[in-house]
Amino acid sequence: MNVNAPFPGTSRGAFVARVSAALERKAPITPADAAPPPPATVNESVVRVVGAGEDLPDVFAKRAAAAGMMVHKTTGAALTDDLVALVDSLAAGRVAIQDRDSLAGVLSALRHRGRKADLGGTVDFAALYDVDAGITDVQAAIAETGSLVCSSGSGRGRGLSLVPPLHIAVVWCSQIVPDLVDYWASHAGSLPQTLPSSIVLITGPSKTADIEGVLITGVHGPREVHVMLVLDA
Amino acid sequence: MTPSPTPLTPPPAAPVHEHPLNVPLPYDLKPRAAKAIGDIRLQQFVGSATKAKDHGRRDGFRDVFGDRYDSLRTLAGDIKQHTLDHLDWYLERFIDNAARAGVQIHYAIDANEANAITLEIARRNQCRLCVKSKSMVTEETGLVPALEAIGVETVETDLGEFILQLDHDAPSHIVTPMIHKDRTAVGRAFTRELGVPYTDDPATLAAIARAHLREKYRHADLGISGANFLIAQTGSIVLCTNEGNGRFCTSAPRIHIAIAGIEKLIPATEHLAVMLKMLARSSTAQPITCYTHMITGPRREDEHDGPDQVHLILLDNGRTEILRKETRELLRCIRCGACLNACPVYRRIGGHSYGAVYSGPIGAAITPLLKGLHNFPDLPHATSLCGACFEACPVKIDLPKQFIMLRKKMVEQGITDLRTRAVYRLWGLMLRWGWTYRASSWVQRRVLRLLARRGDSRRVMPPTAGLAPPAKVRADPFEDNAWLSHAPGPLGEWTKERDFPTPTARSFRDWWKDRGGEQAEVRGGQREGNGDTR
Numbered sequence: 061m062n063v064n065a066p067f068p069g070t071s072r073g074a075f076v077a078r079v080s081a082a083l084e085r086k087a088p089i090t091p092a093d094a095a096p097p098p099p100a101t102v103n104e105s106v107v108r109v110v111g112a113g114e115d116l117p118d119v120f121a122k123r124a125a126a127a128g129m130m131v132h133k134t135t136g137a138a139l140t141d142d143l144v145a146l147v148d149s150l151a152a153g154r155v156a157i158q159d160r161d162s163l164a165g166v167l168s169a170l171r172h173r174g175r176k177a178d179l180g181g182t183v184d185f186a187a188l189y190d191v192d193a194g195i196t197d198v199q200a201a202i203a204e205t206g207s208l209v210c211s212s213g214s215g216r217g218r219g220l221s222l223v224p225p226l227h228i229a230v231v232w233c234s235q236i237v238p239d240l241v242d243y244w245a246s247h248a249g250s251l252p253q254t255l256p257s258s259i260v261l262i263t264g265p266s267k268t269a270d271i272e273g274v275l276i277t278g279v280h281g282p283r284e285v286h287v288m289l290v291l292d293a
Numbered sequence: 294m295t296p297s298p299t300p301l302t303p304p305p306a307a308p309v310h311e312h313p314l315n316v317p318l319p320y321d322l323k324p325r326a327a328k329a330i331g332d333i334r335l336q337q338f339v340g341s342a343t344k345a346k347d348h349g350r351r352d353g354f355r356d357v358f359g360d361r362y363d364s365l366r367t368l369a370g371d372i373k374q375h376t377l378d379h380l381d382w383y384l385e386r387f388i389d390n391a392a393r394a395g396v397q398i399h400y401a402i403d404a405n406e407a408n409a410i411t412l413e414i415a416r417r418n419q420c421r422l423c424v425k426s427k428s429m430v431t432e433e434t435g436l437v438p439a440l441e442a443i444g445v446e447t448v449e450t451d452l453g454e455f456i457l458q459l460d461h462d463a464p465s466h467i468v469t470p471m472i473h474k475d476r477t478a479v480g481r482a483f484t485r486e487l488g489v490p491y492t493d494d495p496a497t498l499a500a501i502a503r504a505h506l507r508e509k510y511r512h513a514d515l516g517i518s519g520a521n522f523l524i525a526q527t528g529s530i531v532l533c534t535n536e537g538n539g540r541f542c543t544s545a546p547r548i549h550i551a552i553a554g555i556e557k558l559i560p561a562t563e564h565l566a567v568m569l570k571m572l573a574r575s576s577t578a579q580p581i582t583c584y585t586h587m588i589t590g591p592r593r594e595d596e597h598d599g600p601d602q603v604h605l606i607l608l609d610n611g612r613t614e615i616l617r618k619e620t621r622e623l624l625r626c627i628r629c630g631a632c633l634n635a636c637p638v639y640r641r642i643g644g645h646s647y648g649a650v651y652s653g654p655i656g657a658a659i660t661p662l663l664k665g666l667h668n669f670p671d672l673p674h675a676t677s678l679c680g681a682c683f684e685a686c687p688v689k690i691d692l693p694k695q696f697i698m699l700r701k702k703m704v705e706q707g708i709t710d711l712r713t714r715a716v717y718r719l720w721g722l723m724l725r726w727g728w729t730y731r732a733s734s735w736v737q738r739r740v741l742r743l744l745a746r747r748g749d750s751r752r753v754m755p756p757t758a759g760l761a762p763p764a765k766v767r768a769d770p771f772e773d774n775a776w777l778s779h780a781p782g783p784l785g786e787w788t789k790e791r792d793f794p795t796p797t798a799r800s801f802r803d804w805w806k807d808r809g810g811e812q813a814e815v816r817g818g819q820r821e822g823n824g825d826t827r
Contacts, residue, residue, distance in 0.1 A: 067399055068409040070753035075400035079381040080614035089381040097380035097588055100371035102563050106364045174513040185545060185598040189511060205581045217598040218544040222537060245567035246626035252394035257592050257599050260587040271495040272476050273342050279452055279499050281537025
């Protein structure tokens with residue numbers, strides 16, 4: 061098989077030219093063509109739901125709970141103990157933890173208690189099917205929807221928040237942004253080369269209502285999502 | 294939730310029928326619609342599910358946005374319209390940026406090209422097992438049978454689509470594909486195809502699917518998805534899902550192929566925020582879907598999982614035809630399904646009656662454009678033009694206007710049949726002059742009331758269904774509440790499904806004249822009574 065042969069299909073030029081023709085341009089677009097006028101302004105007074113002035117940890121906790129996540133409040137000092145206690149209460153035998161300095165204490169504490177705990181970077185995607193709980197940090201959290209933003213960048217990955225039946229996410233209060241508008245505006249300068257391959261907004265446990273509209277949680281992704289909300293950070 | 298008691302033996306299996314979307318052309322909607330209307334169970338599932346979602350949508354927007362809802366719809370519509378108005382520019386920008394992120398981009402004019410590209414990627418990488426997340430575009434191109442034909446086992450992983458695949462059935466709703474099926478049908482399909490003991494408890498059924506599909510993710514070497522949005526600024530593909538299967542399909546296998554129509558583009562991430570606020574609320578009344586996944590190229594060097602290759606197939610397949618000025622707004626559609634849920638016609642006839650992948654009002658408008666008006670001449674008429682779809686649409690697509698335009702095109706292209714043309718010509722003449730109008734309504738009144746007088750055609754409807762009829766039922770057909778149940782000729786089509794009210798004994802004009810209405814008009818347009826003179 062000749063792997064260098066071109067793929068089937070149409071060329072880029074011919075493909076875009078059809079679009080230009082449908083738009084009644086006299087000639088297909090070229091890089092020299094001027095940029096279009098800017099799109100409609102995303103008017104804050106129309107789209108914003110949560111403002112910066114609100115009690116963000118409180119709004120976030122309420123919306124996250126409404127989305128079906130279990131929110132546990134803690135402090136920086138008590139984080140490790142509370143995480144270990146949560147893992148105990150969930151009877152998670154095997155745990156994988158994201159490789160973050162802030163979570164380093166959890167790994168040794170869990171091992172100390174005889175749990176099988178590993179760093180996420182040492183457990184590949186296929187091995188995650190046998191892990192009971194994944195502990196991750198978040199890139200941000202969104203108060204409006206109670207969403208966790210999990211990025212695959214900086215040595216993280218995609219599997220920890222997806223494959224194990226339990227996902228435990230640690231959110232520092234300072235990471236909470238008010239509104240979806242704020243989070244996506246923070247990407248205004250993002251470039252394709254510098255973005256991680258995967259950013260996922262997680263809002264609740266995996267769910268479906270495909271069978272007669274009956275709501276079922278834990279259909280493919282995690283059955284439970286626990287949020288450790290660190291209030292003094 | 295109480296699981297329903299499990300019967301010892303499954304109910305009798307429904308025969309495995311022909312694929313619902315293999316229809317002879319030109320497609321005749323009426324037999325299927327009639328069958329759907331006669332199917333009481335279908336009426337119940339589709340009716341209650343769509344109503345619940347429609348109410349949920351309205352409540353969700355009202356609670357969060359209140360009076361701003363309409364401005365929000367305008368904004369979302371403007372963003373999409375702007376992108377479409379400059380689609381070639383945004384496409385170029387998107388393609389450059391996606392390539393910078395490491396995406397391999399392919400261009401497909403039609404379904405055959407899209408499938409040929411997918412098969413070639415599968416062949417070159419010796420793929421054996423493909424896991425697929427829900428994608429209307431792949432339904433449009435018929436991708437799954439094409440992959441299976443070259444020996445790539447292809448598994449639908451969205452729970453609804455998985456069940457439809459087991460049952461050799463087709464989706465009947467853009468968002469909730471198996472809205473036409475109940476739990477016993479799922480139980481039967483699982484027993485027959487997966488060899489598990491019969492159950493019709495939804496939670497147990499979902500758990501069976503979870504275990505079965507996890508084995509597939511573990512071994513799959515190809516993942517296929519659609520796309521909800523493409524972001525020109527970053528070259529990203531955005532997927533909005535609830536179950537998590539979409540994340541598995543795009544993360545577990547070493548190759549990910551996304552297939553997207555060119556209309557999915559939006560300019561930048563700030564516009565994604567607006568679209569996300571609209572999509573899930575319009576669709577399932579959720580503030581946002583469980584997973585909003587932004588994929589920007591394959592796994593990076595510093596990431597420890599994710600696919601090695603990401604391919605994106607940009608699909609035209611008739612979209613540049615719709616992009617022409619007068620129909621362009623139809624491409625704003627974000628496939629939320631709100632128009633289906635709001636539509637009084639969809640609620641009654643269900644998705645399969647539309648004879649094509651896209652059903653409901655949006656399907657009735659785009660299918661004739663994608664597949665030929667002469668092939669689907671019934672669809673522009675599969676609407677009451679009530680405007681519920683327009684009102685529900687988060688990007689303000691004026692669907693009623695589009696239906697009327699399609700009907701006009703049918704006349705221009707000579708697709709409308711002779712009888713219909715003759716009837717409308719006659720009607721036009723009747724409305725043309727005062728005397729023809731008066732004469733024809735006199736004749737109509739007499740004829741219809743005479744017909745209603747025939748014993749078998751006449752019955753008197755109680756004023757409100759469910760209430761006892763009034764003590765004194767007026768059965769005289771010359772009184773004003775008789776109904777025609779079996780009209781003759783072409784009118785019979787109408788009375789097949791509902792009764793036709795007989796015209797009143799006296800016309801409105803006569804009544805008006807008796808009241809001295811015309812003199813009042815002559816007096817200078819002054820209204821009687823408590824004069825609302827706006």
